[in-house]
Amino acid sequence: MTAPDYGRAFALWRQGAAAPWQAYTRHAFVEGLKDGTLPRESFLHYLVQDYVFLVHFSRAWALAVTKSRTLDEMKAAAATVNALVNHEMQLHVTTCAEAGIPEDALFTATERPENLAYTRYVLDAGHSGDLADLLAALAPCVLGYGEIGTRLAAERAPDTPYGDWIETYGGAEYQDLCRDTGAMIDAALARRIGPEFAAAPRWPELQAQFTRATVLEVGFWDMGMTP
Numbered sequence: 001m002t003a004p005d006y007g008r009a010f011a012l013w014r015q016g017a018a019a020p021w022q023a024y025t026r027h028a029f030v031e032g033l034k035d036g037t038l039p040r041e042s043f044l045h046y047l048v049q050d051y052v053f054l055v056h057f058s059r060a061w062a063l064a065v066t067k068s069r070t071l072d073e074m075k076a077a078a079a080t081v082n083a084l085v086n087h088e089m090q091l092h093v094t095t096c097a098e099a100g101i102p103e104d105a106l107f108t109a110t111e112r113p114e115n116l117a118y119t120r121y122v123l124d125a126g127h128s129g130d131l132a133d134l135l136a137a138l139a140p141c142v143l144g145y146g147e148i149g150t151r152l153a154a155e156r157a158p159d160t161p162y163g164d165w166i167e168t169y170g171g172a173e174y175q176d177l178c179r180d181t182g183a184m185i186d187a188a189l190a191r192r193i194g195p196e197f198a199a200a201p202r203w204p205e206l207q208a209q210f211t212r213a214t215v216l217e218v219g220f221w222d223m224g225m226t227p
């Protein structure tokens with residue numbers, strides 16, 4: 001199955017991080033969602049941690065609004081904040097409520113170190129750099145789940161109990177967000193480092209940021225498998 005088209009910069013970054021990207025998008029946790037063998041306890045533990053993750057990720061996308069230089073950049077970043085806090089997190093709230101975990105317990109959950117490392121790494125990339133640095137660190141999160149969702153929607157076992165999760169990330173709304181984010185990244189990089197991304201002096205550092213965030217995604221799945 002070919003990877004979905006989320007823009008030029010993403011295609012280059014993904015290729016530059018081939019081994020960790022494979023480890024992230026084909027992780028045992030992901031395969032367990034696909035065939036339904038992931039233990040429920042692991043899934044719920046992951047969802048609680050992921051709720052906290054999304055709180056901090058929303059803060060990072062809000063930082064992208066303040067790092068923007070055009071209204072189009074601001075609109076794209078603000079749309080992602082909205083998608084995270086008003087749509088994606090609803091999956092976590094609803095699924096956890098059905099399992100007897102109330103939303104206030106989600107908001108106050110103790111973060112696992114793998115979670116803390118990832119979110120604070122991304123926030124620091126944004127605070128210490130510009131929008132290009134921040135987007136390189138944010139891209140594996142948004143676009144990786146888009147790629148995973150697309151594949152799982154096509155390959156899932158019909159009776160996996162994780163259909164809601166797969167539909168959230170494989171569905172049209174999330175896929176539109178991925179395409180918009182990919183286009184926003186391409187435009188933001190062209191504006192800051194020129195249209196020939198991979199030839200720009202800053203490219204190796206942006207690639208390193210994308211690769212580090214991808215490795216932290218692998219750690220997040222590992223964490224999910226050890227409640």
Ligand SMILES: Cc1ncc(CN)c(N)n1
Binds near residue numbers: 050053140141145
């Ligand atoms: C850890 C993680 N990475 C990515 C996503 C998709 N927004 C997420 N919900 N959680």
